[in-house]
Amino acid sequence: MRHLGEVVDKRGYVVNPKRQRQLEIPSYIITSSPCHTFISFLLSISNKKRAMVVYLEQRFPAHDQTTNSSDDHQIQSDLNICRELESQGIPITTSNGRPDRDFGGLTKDSKTLAIIHPLTAHQISAVLRAAVASPTLTVAPCGNAHSIHGQAFAHRGIVLDMPAMPTSGKVTLAGAGDFADVGAGATWEEVLKRCVGEHGMAPRSWTDYLGLTVGGTVSNAGVSGQAFRHGPQSSNVMEMEVVTGNGDVVVCSERQNSDLFFAVLGGLGQFGVITKATIALQPAPTTVRWIRLVYTEFSAFAGDAEFLVTQPESNSFDYVEGFVFVNSDDPVNGWPSVPIGSGQVFDQAEIPRTAGPVLYCLELVLHYKNKGDDSASVDKIVDVRLQRLRYCRDLRFEVDVSYVEFLLRVKHVEQKAVANGTWHTPHPWLNLFVSQRDIADFDRLIFKKILKDGIGGPMLVYPLIKSKWDSRTSVVLPEGEIFYIVALLRFSGPNNTGPTVDNMVAQNQEIIRCCAEHGFDFKLYLPHYRTTEQWKAHFGDQWSRFVDRKSRFDPMAILAPGQRIFSRAHPSYL
């Protein structure tokens, strides 16, 4: 499945065709070897970062040398299906037996058989219909593989490279300009640039990091500091084009094919491949006031955060998040992680001696609403809205930045992490939704004890409002109107500095165990489980609805096998 003229990077990995257009003119290497180590060697001796590789033979190399003969037979037969798809003009490449790798970097045992770079929804339909012919072939829609636990992989199956769809780069305004039609493989950054840059309009609900794809986040939820007001991104989708596991191309919305619409939102890729989405927009501000307030007591922090997320818009902010940090001078986990403007300094003398091992930071943003707003008038509004909050008065940091700069704030973190080598190391992240009832105990047992020394990255915690989430989608949440998102965004050192990845994974397990042992009402966000029993427990009374949706929209359990919910051999609804 190697393509003639395929572009590979220095590691010998195939470069996404969409990105190839951005490359400089490559040099050429002619080889008959499918071995990426050999290609890397050729590149290194030619002193090139990337090159066009012209393969002379072996377009469909043997996939996995370690398989037994009946496996081999099945793999060959699945490769024949891929050849047939290629002969229909569907672009295919192979990962050539190398293990799959996502942002988490924790999954060691997954190898993709073929990567399809679909041009149209109908090509995706052809792939899914062809997969039915095999007893084993699975198909995983893949955004930018920012998953942690291999959720976008298909071991010995087909991965759909969604950003390669030509619609992924397209964002078109619809309605009276208050909706955007976007390709599901588009990143939120692309959506930002087109909507805000060209039309002054913006999606209402974001994620913190915008290198994620639209299809990937709405298949989970998509949460950031706007979700308390507008709900997650999955609550802001008006219509989608979806290819079901049966291969049907269906347009769905709240009014049309609504069962499929709600199944797919938060559906973990289980019910269909989203190819397009229509997203609600609102006028974008040009500038925002970005504020950080420090608290020493969790009760004051949580009380103020809950107050703000339940106030009317006229008495609150446009973005409310929060994080926990270590009460020390540690540059990553401690005081220096709080100031936002250049030259701002965290004066530790302002921290009372009685403060505990961790402190809390409420992060707020106010949009400049009117064209005439100036910094002084925004000062007044901010002062009034902060008046009753109980933060440490001398530990308030604020800065005015452009709206786009604020939304791209994590891109700077990415650039730094790429430069220091921590973007490509494993990331054993843990994301949870914890009920309001249990969040103070979570703080007492987990933030103040297990995580008192930090995690080498942000520890987010902020409240969300359940009524802003549509209960008809496939997402499951804790009980109660208010619940918290807790995001432990761990980074591991490039040179084995700091705790090992195994230790970080073990600490995540300890946290989950602690929540279970104390009877906390919590759900994993971006969930990952290994057994059907665990998935049943996760979905609780929504499990039968989830299974019913699977039996209707993907009865052969072909889609998104990396979630490990259903298996082709034993779909648990049979």
Ligand SMILES: Cc1cc2nc3c(=O)[nH]c(=O)nc-3n(C[C@H](O)[C@H](O)[C@H](O)COP(=O)(O)OP(=O)(O)OC[C@H]3O[C@@H](n4cnc5c(N)ncnc54)[C@H](O)[C@@H]3O)c2cc1C
């Ligand atoms: C640096 C970073 C920051 C993050 N910040 C946030 C945040 O602020 N808020 C938040 O909510 N999440 C955040 N996430 C998590 C993110 O939402 C998930 O990683 C999500 O999976 C999106 O990533 P992706 O687009 O690369 O999807 P992938 O990882 O490629 O896919 C995720 C799942 O969705 C399925 N899928 C992908 N595309 C489609 C499609 N078109 N149709 C159907 N199914 C599809 C896949 O099969 C897979 O099961 C962050 C992740 C990272 C790495």
